[in-house]
Amino acid sequence: MRASRFFISTLKEAPSDAEIISHKLMMRAGMIKRLGSGIYTYMPMGLRIIRKVENIIREEMNRAGAVELLMPVVQPAELWQETGRWDKMGPELMRVKDRHGRDYAIQPTSEEVITDVVRTEVKSYRQLPINFYHIQTKFRDERRPRFGLMRGREFTMKDAYSFDRDAAGMQQSYQIMYDAYVRIFDRFGLQFRAVAADNGAIGGSGSHEFHVIADTGEDALVYCPDSDYAANIEAAEAVAPSAPRAAAAQALTKTPTPGKAKCEDVAKLLGLPLSQTVKSIVLAVDREDADAEVWLLMLRGDHDLNEVKASKIPGLGAYRFATEAEIVEHFGTRPGYLGPIGTKKPVKVVADRTVAAMSDFVCGANEEDFHYIGANWGRDLPEPVVADLRNVVAGDASPDGKGVLAIQRGIEVGHVFQLGTRYSEDMKATYLDESGKPQLMQMGCYGIGVTRILGAAIEQNFDDKGIIWPTAIAPFEVVLCPMGYDRSEAVKAETDKLYAALQASGVDVILDDRGERPGVMFADWELIGVPHRVVIGERGLKEGKLEYQGRRDPAATAVAVADMADFVKARIAA
The missing domain is CATH 3.30.930.10 (Bira Bifunctional Protein; Domain 2)
Known part of the structure; x- marks a missing residue:
């Protein structure tokens, strides 16, 4: 071409x-x-x-x-x-x-x-x-x-x-x-x-x-x-923690948390690690002949809900997030202070595996500006339904038991x-x-x-000059950039000879015969991302050399004129 x-x-x-x-x-x-x-x-x-x-x-x-x-x-x-x-x-x-x-x-x-x-x-x-x-x-x-x-x-x-x-x-x-x-x-x-x-x-x-x-x-x-x-x-x-749940060591205490609706803010106020808090996510499932069924999902404060996993819990296949009106109706307060203890109406509680293994945790008290500290399963609230609800994080144990996740x-x-x-x-x-x-x-x-x-x-493959195509899917495998193709018979003759040799070998090669200045020519092909480039110039020909440069190469390589076709084919094959 x-x-x-x-x-x-x-x-x-x-x-x-x-x-x-x-x-x-x-x-x-x-x-x-x-x-x-x-x-x-x-x-x-x-x-x-x-x-x-x-x-x-x-x-x-x-x-x-x-x-x-x-x-x-x-x-x-x-x-x-x-x-x-x-x-x-x-x-x-x-x-x-x-x-x-x-x-x-x-x-x-x-x-x-x-x-x-x-x-x-x-x-x-x-x-x-x-x-x-x-x-x-x-x-x-x-x-x-x-x-x-x-x-x-x-x-x-x-x-x-x-x-x-x-x-x-x-x-x-x-x-x-x-x-x-x-x-x-x-x-x-x-x-x-x-x-x-x-x-x-x-x-x-x-x-x-x-x-x-x-x-x-x-x-x-x-x-x-x-x-x-x-x-x-x-x-x-996200596999369950390997260590058994620790015994309760704190009394359940209702604690003022004015204006602290997020776990991060609550943890900072109380001087506790975020991993000691539990966040509440309220879902609803619509029913034909009754009000929506409300569910409370509980995750550790530093973990995120995996919505795909939530949808696989029996009964939650068609869930949606609950409205604020539904939340107030069932918990007696607006979002930010919700928890499983003392709900206004019954809700279905599902705890993530990590939360089910926690003791003395912090959760909402279902009253604005208040949270419980020292909450424990079995003592302060019933043992929950347990499910894998969260996104994994780097450092979690691999499910195959052979290391940790990245x-x-x-x-x-x-x-x-x-x-x-x-x-x-x-x-x-x-x-x-x-x-x-x-x-x-x-x-x-x-x-x-x-x-x-x-x-x-x-x-995956670019730099500040443009695209860097893998050879197999590049628009062209090789571009020939002659310096003065329309002005130098020697350059034109050697370029045409190399072009014909590469074509005969089945190489997908394009010859830039537009007569552009070298800077424009190089910039175009670096932007387009052709992975292999050969420069043919009078100065190099006088020394019996052509210049090859791979798109990722920091500098050009001088190659003997007679060897260039084989050199390029070897680089393509590599």
Whole structure:
């Protein structure tokens, strides 16, 4: 490719609405152009990267035995109604009507469509297992699109769906896809981590998320440096304290805490560690023929509620946070002074594992400007229902018992799910087993955010000059920067010779023949992030040398003219 025949459009400054580094750099490098809120045109430079990402995914999916098809973007509402997701998906599901008034969804995912395909095409156990995938446009009507491709509304995703005879087969298909994902992210050249995750709205049983490691990541990843344990913050188990609860040593005392509604302020006033306080979180569950049921969740003052864990407590699946009116009705006071002792109306109390192991703790007294100190289970209030309610923190014991936990930030770019019969049961997707009896198919689903990979890769790989692409997904592997290409026959001849040699070797090379000044030329390619650069100049040619510089290299390396093609190929291979 010659730069004069390509489209290069770089900017010195990012648009004012670009918020994070990947968004800023992609806009400046001319890779994307904003069309509307969360909707982008992929410009030629950006599209080249997308195609390379897709090609790696496609090769590994085919290698894993998946079969490619292509499902439509627009899907009939009837399929989504069969699984109940037409209503459950909420406003993120874009709904449209055709000219006849029929309802359709602009697909955010394709579980319903692929299940419909398989239930009509697969009849016998002899046709299973099978795994279909496609790479297709998706649309999710995000409430607040932001961060460029990281949280847009229209995006490209690879989604695959496996169908098996039984749970054991489904788990085997799941492992095959998990291994394929590891190969995919290895080939991308990105630092990543696979973590156990919650299935969320997709449903099913087990799942793993694949995260690109980046300090700017939205997700907290929990792992044990001394073992293979890894989970996202939503799924990471906070194990119960190993030491038994200490015996009560203090009397229960109602203590004035004027104006101190937060645990931090109460602890400071009383001269106690924050870890000796207990915070109260009030939830409510609506009931059809009665007032809402009110729950009190108790966490240590320095811990945070894990809302996913709370939703898994029996009876709290559809919880919401209680209103202030409901709180006053049940506790007799406004938030900030709440506790389990002496509530105005009965509430269901659930204590986090850590709180259940505490003694002589501080909690609200259900009276404004007052807290109890010296509260103890069994003596001052009944033993609670105990559950894992909190987010883990660095230094907690690892659930596998092999060390302590550490936390790093990541950007989710892939997710694999064991769906089981979540969709096949709703849509009656069955096959005939060896005895001729119908059985529900066991499903798995597997997604990779193709366009999100671009943003995540940049968040992991950039410097003050611009993007630093891993070679495998760079828009071009090598850029040739001739000094005076249009003025020096020697420079032009050697540049063309090297360009032809690299092309003949299958190297994805671009020759910058635009006639720009060296400073402009270098700045453009450093911003765009091409990982390998060769400079051809008259001075170097007189010495029989060309200059090579990797995008991360602090300085250029002089290489003999005759050796440069092989040198570049070796660096790419490395």
